[in-house]
Amino acid sequence: MSQSKNYEQEPSSNRLVASMAIAGFISGVIIIAIYLATFNTIKDNKARELRQAVFKVLPNVSYMQKLYFENNTLVIAKSDGMDDDMIFAGYDKQGKFIGYAIQGKGAGFQDTIHLLFGYLPEKQLMTGMAILESRETPGLGDKIFKDMHFVGEFVNHLMKQAIKAVKKGTKSHDYEIDAITGATISSKAVVRLMNAAFNRWSPKLSPLGQEPVFQMSKQTQGSLDSSQIQPESPNIQIGK
Amino acid sequence: MATDASAYEEMLKGLWRENPTFVQVLGMCPMLAVTNSATNALVMGLATLFVLVGSSLLVSSFKRWIPKQVRISLYIIIIATFVTVVDYSLLALVPAIHKELGAFIPLIVANCMILGRQEAFASKHSIKYAVMDAIGMSLGFLIALLALGSVREILGSGSLFNVDLFGANFEPWVIMILPPGGFLTLGLLLLFFNWFTERRKQFLLKVAQADQSVAIVGVKDNG
Amino acid sequence: MDDLLWIFISTLLVNNFVLAYFLGLCPFLGVSGQLETSFRLGLATTFVLVVTALCAWILNTYVLIYAPYLRLISFIVVIASVVQFIEMSIKKLSPSLFKSLGIFLPLITTNCAILGLAIFATNRGYGLLEGLVFALGAGGGFTLAMVLMAGIRQETEIMDVPALIRGTAFNLIIAGILSMAFMGFAGLFSAA
Amino acid sequence: MTFLDVFTAPIIMTSLGLLFGLILAVAYHYLKVDEDPRISQTEELLPGTNCGACGEPGCLPFATKLVSGEVPPSGCTVASEDDIDNISEFLGVDAGEQEKIVARLKCAGGKAQAFQIAEYQGFEGCRAAAVISGGGKGCSWGCLGLGDCEVACTFDVIHMNDNGLPVVDAANCTACSDCVDICPKNLFELRPVAEQLYVQCNIPLEGDTVTALCSAGCDACGKCVADAPAGLISMHNELPVVDYTSGLFNTDKLTKKAIERCPTQAIQWLELNQFNEQADEQERYS
Amino acid sequence: MFNLFSLGQSFAHGVHPPHHKEQTEDLPIQRVPFVNRYVMPLGQHIGIPAEAIVAVGDSVLRGQLIASSNGFISTALHSPVTGKVTDIGMHRYVDGSFKMAIEITADPYATQQFSASANASVKAVEQMSIDEFIIAVQQSGIVGMGGAAFPSHVKYAIPEGQQITDLLINGAECEPYLTNDHRLMVERPEAVLRGCEILRKQLGAKRVAIGVERNKPESITELQKHLAIDMPIDIVPLEVKYPQGAEKMLIKSIYNKELAVGKLPRDLGIAVNNIGTIVALADYFDQGMPLIERIVTLAGPGIKEPANLIVPLGTPIRDVLDFAGGLSEHTREVIMGGPMMGSPVADLDAPILKGTSGILAFTEQETARPQEYPCIRCARCLDACPYFLNPSRLALLGKARLFSQMQSDYHVMDCVECGACTYACPSNIPIVQHIRAAKDNLRNLASPDVEKKK
Amino acid sequence: MKHNDPKLLLQSAPLLRQELTTPGAMKEVWLALLPTTLASLWFFGLSALLLIVVSIAGAVLTEWLFTDKDKRRMAIGDSSAGLTGLLLALTLPPGLPLWMAFLGAVVSIGLGKVIWGGLGANIFNPALLGRAFLLGTFPIAMTTWGSPSGLGDFFHLQSSNLAWPFMHGQIDALSAATPLGLMKFQQQTTAISSLFIGNTAGSLGETSAFLLLLGGMYLLIRRSIDWRIPTAIFLTAAIFSLAMFINDADKYPSPIVTLFSGGLLLGAFFMATDPVTSPLTPKGCWIFGIGVGFLVVLIRLFGGLPEGMLYAVLLMNAATPLIDRYTQPRIFGRK
Numbered sequence A: 001m002s003q004s005k006n007y008e009q010e011p012s013s014n015r016l017v018a019s020m021a022i023a024g025f026i027s028g029v030i031i032i033a034i035y036l037a038t039f040n041t042i043k044d045n046k047a048r049e050l051r052q053a054v055f056k057v058l059p060n061v062s063y064m065q066k067l068y069f070e071n072n073t074l075v076i077a078k079s080d081g082m083d084d085d086m087i088f089a090g091y092d093k094q095g096k097f098i099g100y101a102i103q104g105k106g107a108g109f110q111d112t113i114h115l116l117f118g119y120l121p122e123k124q125l126m127t128g129m130a131i132l133e134s135r136e137t138p139g140l141g142d143k144i145f146k147d148m149h150f151v152g153e154f155v156n157h158l159m160k161q162a163i164k165a166v167k168k169g170t171k172s173h174d175y176e177i178d179a180i181t182g183a184t185i186s187s188k189a190v191v192r193l194m195n196a197a198f199n200r201w202s203p204k205l206s207p208l209g210q211e212p213v214f215q216m217s218k219q220t221q222g223s224l225d226s227s228q229i230q231p232e233s234p235n236i237q238i239g240k
Numbered sequence B: 001m002a003t004d005a006s007a008y009e010e011m012l013k014g015l016w017r018e019n020p021t022f023v024q025v026l027g028m029c030p031m032l033a034v035t036n037s038a039t040n041a042l043v044m045g046l047a048t049l050f051v052l053v054g055s056s057l058l059v060s061s062f063k064r065w066i067p068k069q070v071r072i073s074l075y076i077i078i079i080a081t082f083v084t085v086v087d088y089s090l091l092a093l094v095p096a097i098h099k100e101l102g103a104f105i106p107l108i109v110a111n112c113m114i115l116g117r118q119e120a121f122a123s124k125h126s127i128k129y130a131v132m133d134a135i136g137m138s139l140g141f142l143i144a145l146l147a148l149g150s151v152r153e154i155l156g157s158g159s160l161f162n163v164d165l166f167g168a169n170f171e172p173w174v175i176m177i178l179p180p181g182g183f184l185t186l187g188l189l190l191l192f193f194n195w196f197t198e199r200r201k202q203f204l205l206k207v208a209q210a211d212q213s214v215a216i217v218g219v220k221d222n223g
Numbered sequence C: 001m002d003d004l005l006w007i008f009i010s011t012l013l014v015n016n017f018v019l020a021y022f023l024g025l026c027p028f029l030g031v032s033g034q035l036e037t038s039f040r041l042g043l044a045t046t047f048v049l050v051v052t053a054l055c056a057w058i059l060n061t062y063v064l065i066y067a068p069y070l071r072l073i074s075f076i077v078v079i080a081s082v083v084q085f086i087e088m089s090i091k092k093l094s095p096s097l098f099k100s101l102g103i104f105l106p107l108i109t110t111n112c113a114i115l116g117l118a119i120f121a122t123n124r125g126y127g128l129l130e131g132l133v134f135a136l137g138a139g140g141g142f143t144l145a146m147v148l149m150a151g152i153r154q155e156t157e158i159m160d161v162p163a164l165i166r167g168t169a170f171n172l173i174i175a176g177i178l179s180m181a182f183m184g185f186a187g188l189f190s191a192a
Numbered sequence D: 001m002t003f004l005d006v007f008t009a010p011i012i013m014t015s016l017g018l019l020f021g022l023i024l025a026v027a028y029h030y031l032k033v034d035e036d037p038r039i040s041q042t043e044e045l046l047p048g049t050n051c052g053a054c055g056e057p058g059c060l061p062f063a064t065k066l067v068s069g070e071v072p073p074s075g076c077t078v079a080s081e082d083d084i085d086n087i088s089e090f091l092g093v094d095a096g097e098q099e100k101i102v103a104r105l106k107c108a109g110g111k112a113q114a115f116q117i118a119e120y121q122g123f124e125g126c127r128a129a130a131v132i133s134g135g136g137k138g139c140s141w142g143c144l145g146l147g148d149c150e151v152a153c154t155f156d157v158i159h160m161n162d163n164g165l166p167v168v169d170a171a172n173c174t175a176c177s178d179c180v181d182i183c184p185k186n187l188f189e190l191r192p193v194a195e196q197l198y199v200q201c202n203i204p205l206e207g208d209t210v211t212a213l214c215s216a217g218c219d220a221c222g223k224c225v226a227d228a229p230a231g232l233i234s235m236h237n238e239l240p241v242v243d244y245t246s247g248l249f250n251t252d253k254l255t256k257k258a259i260e261r262c263p264t265q266a267i268q269w270l271e272l273n274q275f276n277e278q279a280d281e282q283e284r285y286s
Numbered sequence E: 001m002f003n004l005f006s007l008g009q010s011f012a013h014g015v016h017p018p019h020h021k022e023q024t025e026d027l028p029i030q031r032v033p034f035v036n037r038y039v040m041p042l043g044q045h046i047g048i049p050a051e052a053i054v055a056v057g058d059s060v061l062r063g064q065l066i067a068s069s070n071g072f073i074s075t076a077l078h079s080p081v082t083g084k085v086t087d088i089g090m091h092r093y094v095d096g097s098f099k100m101a102i103e104i105t106a107d108p109y110a111t112q113q114f115s116a117s118a119n120a121s122v123k124a125v126e127q128m129s130i131d132e133f134i135i136a137v138q139q140s141g142i143v144g145m146g147g148a149a150f151p152s153h154v155k156y157a158i159p160e161g162q163q164i165t166d167l168l169i170n171g172a173e174c175e176p177y178l179t180n181d182h183r184l185m186v187e188r189p190e191a192v193l194r195g196c197e198i199l200r201k202q203l204g205a206k207r208v209a210i211g212v213e214r215n216k217p218e219s220i221t222e223l224q225k226h227l228a229i230d231m232p233i234d235i236v237p238l239e240v241k242y243p244q245g246a247e248k249m250l251i252k253s254i255y256n257k258e259l260a261v262g263k264l265p266r267d268l269g270i271a272v273n274n275i276g277t278i279v280a281l282a283d284y285f286d287q288g289m290p291l292i293e294r295i296v297t298l299a300g301p302g303i304k305e306p307a308n309l310i311v312p313l314g315t316p317i318r319d320v321l322d323f324a325g326g327l328s329e330h331t332r333e334v335i336m337g338g339p340m341m342g343s344p345v346a347d348l349d350a351p352i353l354k355g356t357s358g359i360l361a362f363t364e365q366e367t368a369r370p371q372e373y374p375c376i377r378c379a380r381c382l383d384a385c386p387y388f389l390n391p392s393r394l395a396l397l398g399k400a401r402l403f404s405q406m407q408s409d410y411h412v413m414d415c416v417e418c419g420a421c422t423y424a425c426p427s428n429i430p431i432v433q434h435i436r437a438a439k440d441n442l443r444n445l446a447s448p449d450v451e452k453k454k
Numbered sequence F: 001m002k003h004n005d006p007k008l009l010l011q012s013a014p015l016l017r018q019e020l021t022t023p024g025a026m027k028e029v030w031l032a033l034l035p036t037t038l039a040s041l042w043f044f045g046l047s048a049l050l051l052i053v054v055s056i057a058g059a060v061l062t063e064w065l066f067t068d069k070d071k072r073r074m075a076i077g078d079s080s081a082g083l084t085g086l087l088l089a090l091t092l093p094p095g096l097p098l099w100m101a102f103l104g105a106v107v108s109i110g111l112g113k114v115i116w117g118g119l120g121a122n123i124f125n126p127a128l129l130g131r132a133f134l135l136g137t138f139p140i141a142m143t144t145w146g147s148p149s150g151l152g153d154f155f156h157l158q159s160s161n162l163a164w165p166f167m168h169g170q171i172d173a174l175s176a177a178t179p180l181g182l183m184k185f186q187q188q189t190t191a192i193s194s195l196f197i198g199n200t201a202g203s204l205g206e207t208s209a210f211l212l213l214l215g216g217m218y219l220l221i222r223r224s225i226d227w228r229i230p231t232a233i234f235l236t237a238a239i240f241s242l243a244m245f246i247n248d249a250d251k252y253p254s255p256i257v258t259l260f261s262g263g264l265l266l267g268a269f270f271m272a273t274d275p276v277t278s279p280l281t282p283k284g285c286w287i288f289g290i291g292v293g294f295l296v297v298l299i300r301l302f303g304g305l306p307e308g309m310l311y312a313v314l315l316m317n318a319a320t321p322l323i324d325r326y327t328q329p330r331i332f333g334r335k
């Protein structure tokens, strides 16, 4: 009873404001502390994830750098993270350009599918595909990344023409791909996203011989977020 | 001694008698959203435990200085701070699981159970009781999460904590890991819980009656 | 335009906030007993969702680019305070509006649909327009689920559902069945 | 990450806190609306989670309904038992002082006392039977025993006994009048428990006609009127009426005398409950 | 649109129960002999009960006024026999309840000849003003014989500003088994037409319509045969459909007008009367005979000798049954009125009333309680209800005793309890019973004299 | 008192009842389904027989187990549980493992009926609920279709039928695609004559349009079902699909194919019309039918699944309480 009497007294507005401010301050301090403490690890994790994905789709890559399409050319991105308008260029140990890793994003069976595929412009060859994010049905739609046969179809696929997904077993042309039985829609969505991304990017890619050069900037070297990839990383094997 | 026992009581009540899921029906969103595997459930449960215990500790320590008008806002700031801590920690430590839990780690902030405990308990009790209560509640929540997660993972994927249980020929019940499965499983679990409580009540009643008749017979014998 | 339509349909039906994303279950299970109330709660929620989308976009564009780590806490604090402010204003300015919609506001502020919307919209990098459409879809979906649920619950009120079953367990099962029915919308307008 | 970045967070958070603290403070100051203080006090006692688990759209509406008595405090699933006790206590301040009123039945003619002239066949409900030519009970004023009141009582305190009469668990009756409203024979009335002298019959007939219908009916012989303190009981419409306003009512032996010579036990001295759960033989001779 | 396809004029919805009229439709009306004891309840009509003006021990003549009307919606009672008042007190009514009644023991030596002199002399109806006419009708004790027993004079008191243009005579007799109106039309067509003319002239109506269901061709031809050319009377054949005889349905069928809820036929300029009522009017104004007897159909599988009888009011049902050979041993239930709307008789010693159109007896076979199934929401009841109510919902709510919701959401009070829904229900749900219970409860709650709530 | 005559019965009028009873209404549906059931035996042989038996058994057993003792006789006696079992079986693919069919039947009655309070109380069509559960739970098994054989092959049992409980079935080599699947995923049309006769792949009861029409007509003539619901479904589906067909005849099926393929006929005649789960009011029936017709075409043409009848009906079932509430007929004499 006495407690509730206490409550009934109106605290001054100053107290309200002050307590909010103090709480805000303390919480700000705590948050920045945890942020700093985990900052590097998280950055590493993210970079590794991206790296692994790029590795999967572009074999023999040792370095990569993020590019934007600006003013009709590809320029090197400065941003830490990754966004939809980015494309990745892969380089071998010598820093020689190998190919691009292109993102695709769009509606799947259930929700948005986000994927990455490798592309060698000079050979017009698709080198592999990886799903970054999807909420497709477990057991059905998730075969787009679990079914190795399906994933394998995008390795060394010649991109002369838009890809077409056909019912499993009825593949009769080079540009066709066997869809997954029971997940035809997801497979078709994957193909559709790839075609769309390909159409978006292929005219923008630098013409033969003028591939973006790998630049080891000061920033990239210094920070752990560098787009540089440690060649010793065991994950390299994935691409094969 | 006595206070220890009652603090212990406070903890125990969260496990069954005032179980946040089965009795209070709070925090349903994370409960259903992340229980498609036992591992996710476990991580979510532990994260919630951390946030609840931490914020209860803070709230009960500072309860004197919190003005009534902004108390909810302050609780939210406190809780959100802890959640941010958990969020970043998980992201750093177990990125794969963090990815699966998705938005539901930040959403711990909105779990009514946590705010509820601050209002209903931590703001009115001493630190010790508040913490014990928080532990009990979050353990109760964890138990429910695990129960739900296990059932859904066992049926839905044929495994538990990612350990395959039935071999390759098992036909998984896909729906269990889909949204309807969450609702249905929790509904049926709750049903079972109700049934069990009811049965227990009736059983206790019967025992009590039996006792009584024994007592009466005893009196008669004596007389 | 097509994209906006897809965002709307997808959140309204395919990825319904309540039935597929498990957001906002507390009010969904608690307050869906009466049709009238449910509908009004749905409207109020839609309103708050739109406010949220707006707040989230402002925060994302003007504040959080400097301090991304404050995302969660600033979302919740800003949204909660803004809604509370709106609530008090309505209460003062229009008691009748408060009675019909305003009383729901505190209930809505602390539910996950609101925060979920802000976080999803940010994660997906929605712009202002997309965010608003997303909020409308989510609110519409929430209202739809709420109203269907309330209709069913009111109907079952006069049926002899076994006493043991009545209550939250039963509501969850109804929600499960609804969610199962909504699976029929999967892939809508995305598989074409 | 620059050195300055480290300060961004506290700065932003502090300013946010300041800003909204200010807004809320101003709001509290200028936008406050007056309402029943009991509502906000009750809301205070609630958990304040605004979770909706009670079925109300938040704690404030729930508190409003609590104060108006539409819902019981236990409707809140989040509050602990202590909280609920506190709320009950807080709300019960006024209620506790009033005298206890319970539902009383103006009939004691169960299966053993009254007979059927015809056989009713159909839906088990008193009102439903009553509209089918009275349900076949010989005494057309008496309880039909089909338990509409049992179904209607929100608080589940009415249970039909073996004799086909409703037993009100008087201790838990809230005098909500559900049973009064539902009974097709208008047999229930709400009476203070203190009014212990009670006539359990509703037949406006006298003499043998009554005894031919029901062995528990009041045949208007007038013995109670004669035996009670003069003026306490009088006959109206062939039924004794106890005048509690006369100031003559007492719990002494003299008043109790009124029931002693009643040939049918139609007038009773009630303790708490009216009938017995099991057999009512006991009750008749106790 | 319905009229295009169906025989005769009609309304929407309704049901087609077998009409079972063959049992009695060809049996001429017979008179039952006088018995010993008569009971005249003071309230056997809608409205305020009459007030006894005789005392125990008084001798009364057949046709003599024994109770006078007690207000406007109330009517007089006359003695059905010459004899002696032996009791004025509570007597059992057909529904098992007790009501104030005058018991008369017949004088075994009286001729029981009705003499108009027993009543105040009646002025020739042609000379009466409308007000005199209304008072005379009230004096006559005539009430609606169509079942509701509503005092007829009330219907003739037309308020200022309204004018009756049409007189509607209800000869539908849609209830199965009953043939009393039919026999009246066949045997006394002149009386029917005479009654119509008296009433039409008094009310100033332009036309008269006599609605008769097509399953009574003999009635139609008899009436037509006696129809004089100058009589503005139409005999309208109606589709055989239940409840064709319900006032609103009849108005819909004949005038294609919809009587709004809460309105009276006179608001449409229509006055509705039953065949029996109209004949009683003719008899009163031509012969001075007040309402002391009526025609009752005795039928049903449990009646040994079905018949159409002229029964003095107040005769115990048992005596009437005895005259018709008694009940067969399989009889389980006796109904007063028709099988669709009638009410079961709780005590055979209860008397025949002004509103008793039939006494039907049913055996074990018809009364075996049918297995009730849950409502499967098949909507047959909705398709049957002529008032377009939602009986399925009403029954569900009734079962849950949610009576007030039945009115607030589903307008239970608009139901006329015709029973069409219950007839149609494949799950054998006693829908009307739930409805009656609800209406009863709602009326009870609304009535001011529910003394309760201390 | 003198009571030498039998104690009279007081029973509410009307004493007359028309002849149809609720079990009778169920029997009508059994009868109407007979041709389709026999055809399923013809087309799918022993597999069909076993599926039907197992499904009915599962349904009846569940009803028996979970119904109160005193209501059991009535509940089983009205044959509605068996009907649910039969209807469920008719929507299953012929190669489905029997244990799945059994589970489906248990879910149908358990979650679809008993939990709501038994016959008449459920909101969702039990058979379709069971099928929705199975489809969500075992999507692959539920979308693997065997080709129809003939009576000659009666004793040929699809090997997947006999899978052990909780285990995969062995998928038959000759799995085929349903006409709708062919249309949706391969843009191939099936001849209307085959749709009509029914020698296409599909669930047990949906293949022969002719026999379904026959059964449906029987129910309509006997007035066992509300004519508005199937009419509204057919009209809406036909108009909607015609609009799309005119728009792009290669991509979208013709209205005839839409009507005669998949579960539309079975659903429109036997499932959407389930009295318990469809609206009471005439206007409501129109809305319900239009809703089903619209949703089924929407899902078929624009959704992820080749067939949408199941979900169309379930979704409209969910809306039925609302529809009923807002389409009360105008009471005679009221505005």
Ligand SMILES: Cc1cc2nc3c(=O)[nH]c(=O)nc-3n(C[C@H](O)[C@H](O)[C@H](O)COP(=O)(O)O)c2cc1C
Binding pocket: A109, A110, A136, A137, A138, A140, A141, A142, A180, A181, A182, A183, A184, A185, A186, A187, C183, F135, F136, F137, F139, F143, F181, F185, F304, F305, F306
């Ligand atoms: C519960 C359920 C989940 C499904 N999930 C997916 C999915 O994630 N991806 C997909 O492409 N199709 C999914 N489907 C759609 C069907 O499997 C669809 O019919 C199939 O993709 C086409 O069949 P086909 O590949 O055998 O021709 C799902 C169906 C159901 C019933």
Ligand SMILES: Cc1cc2nc3c(=O)[nH]c(=O)nc-3n(C[C@H](O)[C@H](O)[C@H](O)COP(=O)(O)O)c2cc1C
Binding pocket: E144, E146, E147, E148, E149, E150, E154, E155, E156, E157, E246, E247, E264, E265, E266, E270, E271, E272
């Ligand atoms: C207060 C009251 C006044 C009435 N006045 C008239 C009237 O003026 N004219 C009329 O035709 N009927 C009148 N009625 C009678 C009803 O319209 C109706 O005929 C009567 O209730 C019996 O109808 P039923 O036999 O169809 O049930 C009145 C009824 C009541 C209760």
Ligand SMILES: Cc1cc2nc3c(=O)[nH]c(=O)nc-3n(C[C@H](O)[C@H](O)[C@H](O)COP(=O)(O)O)c2cc1C
Binding pocket: E143, E144, E145, E146, E147, E148, E149, E150, E170, E171, E172, E173, E174, E175, E243, E244, E245, E246, E247, E248, E272, E273, E274, E275, E277, E278, E341, E416, E417, E418
């Ligand atoms: C369902 C129903 C059926 C009725 N059937 C008849 C009938 O067949 N014949 C008849 O004269 N009155 C019938 N009535 C009574 C009429 O509605 C109306 O009250 C009567 O014809 C008025 O005339 P009265 O006042 O002279 O009785 C029926 C009433 C109802 C509600």
Ligand SMILES: Cc1cc2nc3c(=O)[nH]c(=O)nc-3n(C[C@H](O)[C@H](O)[C@H](O)CO)c2cc1C
Binding pocket: E376, F025, F026, F029, F080, F081, F083, F084, F085, F087, F113, F118, F119, F120, F121, F122, F125, F126, F127, F128, F224, F225, F270, F271, F272, F273, F274, F275, F276, F277
């Ligand atoms: C015309 C008609 C159609 C029916 N259709 C179905 C149906 O589609 N699914 C089902 O489970 N039961 C059906 N039944 C049976 C019954 O109505 C069903 O079991 C109830 O829904 C259970 O409450 C039908 C019954 C009738 C009379």
Ligand code: SF4
Binding pocket: D105, D126, D127, D142, D143, D144, D145, D146, D147, D148, D149, D150, D166, D182, D183, D184, D185, D186, D187, D188
């Ligand atoms: S008291 Fe009234 S309601 Fe209760 S059983 Fe008796 S008659 Fe029925």
Ligand code: SF4
Binding pocket: D102, D103, D152, D153, D154, D155, D156, D157, D158, D168, D172, D173, D174, D175, D176, D177, D178, D179, D180
């Ligand atoms: S209905 Fe109300 S008044 Fe009657 S016994 Fe129950 S609690 Fe008491």
Ligand code: SF4
Binding pocket: E384, E385, E386, E387, E388, E389, E390, E391, E414, E415, E416, E417, E418, E419, E420, E421, E422, E431, E432, E435
């Ligand atoms: S009894 Fe009432 S509800 Fe039933 S059909 Fe007749 S008017 Fe309609």
Ligand code: SF4
Binding pocket: E374, E375, E376, E377, E378, E379, E380, E381, E382, E391, E392, E395, E421, E424, E425, E426, E427, E428, E429, E431
């Ligand atoms: S006729 Fe009977 S079963 Fe059919 S809807 Fe009406 S009440 Fe229900």
Ligand code: FES
Binding pocket: B026, B027, B028, B029, B030, B110, B111, B112, C022, C023, C024, C025, C026, C027, C110, C111, C112, C113
């Ligand atoms: S946990 Fe999501 S709304 Fe409460």
